[in-house]
Amino acid sequence: MAKNVYFSGGTTTEQTLYEDLIIESLKIYGHDVYYLPREIVKEDDLFGEDVLSKFDENYMIEMYVSNYEGFEGDGTLMTKFGVRITDEATFVIAKRRWEDLIAASNNLVSSFRPNEGDVIYFPLTGQLFQIKFVEHEKPFRMLNDIQTYNLVTELMEYSGERLDTGVEEIDDITRDIGYSLTLKLSDGLKDVVVTAGGSGYTAGSAVTFSGGGGSNAVAGATISSGALTGVKISEPGIGYTSAPSVAISGGTGATAIARIGARGNFLKGEIVKSQVNTAQGTAVKSGSGIASITINRGGSGYTSAPSIIIGRQWLSGTFYATGEQVFNGTKIYTCGAGGISGTTAPKHTSGNVTDGVIIWAYAGNKATATTQLTNGVVTTVNMTDTGSGYAAVPRVTFAASPTETGIAEVTRYDITNKELELVNVTGSFTDNDTVVGQTSGAEWTINTFSTIENENDPIADNTFFETEGDALIDWTEGNPFGEFGNDSDGVF
DSSP, X not given: OOSOTTOOTTSHHHHXXXXXXXXHHHHHHSEEEEEEOOXXXXXXXXXXXXXXXXXXXXXXXXXXXXXXXXXXXXXXEXXXXXXXXXXXXXXXXXXXXXXXHTTTOTTOSOSSSOOTTOEXXXXXXXXXXXXXXXXXXXXTTGGGSOOEEEEEEEEOOOOSOEEOSSOXXXXXXXXXXXXXXXXXXXXXEEEEEEEEOOBXXXXXXXXXXXXXXXXXXXXXXXXXXXXXXXEEEEEXXXXXXXXXXXXXXXXXXXXXXXXXXXXXXXXXXXXXXXXXXXXXXXXXXXXXXXXXXXXXXXXXXXXSOOOEEESOBOOTTOEEOTTXXXXXXXXXXXXXXXXXXXXXXXXXXXXEEEETTEEXXXXXXXXXXXXXXXXXXXXXXXXXEOXXXXXXXXXXXXXXXXXXXXXXXXXXXXXXXXXXEEEEEESOOOTTOXXXXXXXXXXXXXXXXXXXXXXSOTTOOHHHHHHHHHHHSOOSTTOTTSXXXXXXXXXX
């Protein structure tokens, strides 16, 4: 007999010992990497591809990089489409460690082994590598068992996948190399709602604003049969922290309420939505309660009666101005001194309680209301509780219409320069549109943004091509073969 009868290489004990040694070696000579399972979001049934993948889970695990002389592949290539980097790497992972740490993930297509299409983040180089092939028989059946997987990967070509793993250095890749849209926000007036038309007004009736902490807002009056029927804002102004008072000259009895386009601070990572099709309203205060809600815009596309929120909800780690009121549960509270909230929400029903640096004074009960629809439009708001303790008119927020097109994730919010940078953009945004944070409740009006980048295309690089194209081709009217209009002169 050729084989040694006194030694069996396929026993469980020998297999376990050998596997233990492999795991120990990987822990000594390997690298800590992140394994990111690919979650299928929108699969193409025809081609079997996922056109909108996302990665929202991460598993740190040790792997050995077998490319000791550097990355494999063709390296950096100059093609007719530009520079292309085709680095490849082979990662070795222990089978038992895979089974213990990752195999239970709900996002795995197959839980028996690593999956092609999943991604490895290599912190040493700060790069993402996509698994192209999983070799499970190298070395071949050592001791009659499989101890390792060899993951053949190549440098991932990012194409708009959503990275929301919770690891900042990974998620920031979306901002660094992915498509993003930067909105310039306005802290001026959003609109003016006429509450009484009055009489005796003429085309020369002037609209003026006072208070609110801002300036330079300009608006004109729309008059019909001597009555004020509308106010059109031509200049929103700047620096408003509260709604200014509105005065109309030349007649009697007309009243209007101004609404500002700036409330609260957006949070990194939260979802924001446009409000083009969402209902809007203004609270009507009576004493310290809310008598009614005036519907300024009924919205469209609702399939069920939307919820309505009166006031601003308390959130931890959020700046609140002196005198600002928030609600928590069924109670409302007044900010005694401006500052950033702590981690303990106010719940008291009398007196003052300190939260971080803010002293919250109990004010009263929160107002509540319900809505009714007619053909997908909000037509009625019914007060279910008028509330009490309101020192000023609170804001009113309706749940977003399901037909809203602009949906995105916040990656950066610059309150100083009033810029909001968005990633994972779905649909589009428009000038003077209102954008609302779904977690923070922040509400701002869009002032301007780069029109050429407002495309529902996560891999678009329109500004780059437009700018570089201007340096190669004469786009002016003097060139008979060119087309007039480019990004540099503001004409599209």
